[in-house]
C-alpha cells in the first residue's frame with residue numbers, strides 16, 4: 001500500500017551497487033504484483049462497466065511491467081535466471097508427464113496477450 005506520509009521514503013542518497021539494484025528490482029516486481037492484486041480486487045468489486053474496463057486495462061499493464069522487470073532481473077542476475085529456468089523446466093516436465101499441454105513462452109505468449117494501452 002502507498003505510504004505518502006514520508007515523501008522521502010523511497011529516496012536513497014547514493015547510487016545502488018549491482019546487488020542493491022537487483023534487490024530493488026525484486027521489490028519493484030513485488031510492487032507490481034501487489035498492484036495487480038489490488039486492481040483485480042477492484043474490478044471484481046464493482047459492476048460499473050466503465051470502471052471495470054479502465055481498471056482491468058491498468059491491471060493488465062501492470063502485468064506487462066512484471067514481464068519487463070523479470071526480463072531486467074534475468075539480465076542483471078543470470079544465476080537467478082538459471083533458477084527461474086530450472087523451475088520452468090520442472091513444471092514443463094510435470095505437464096508432459098500427465099499429458100497436459102505445455103504452454104509456449106516468450107514472444108508467442110506476448111502475441112496471444114490482449115492489447116493493452118502503454119503506460120509510460
Ligand SMILES: [Fe+2]
Pocket residue numbers: 032035061062065
Ligand atoms: Fe506498473
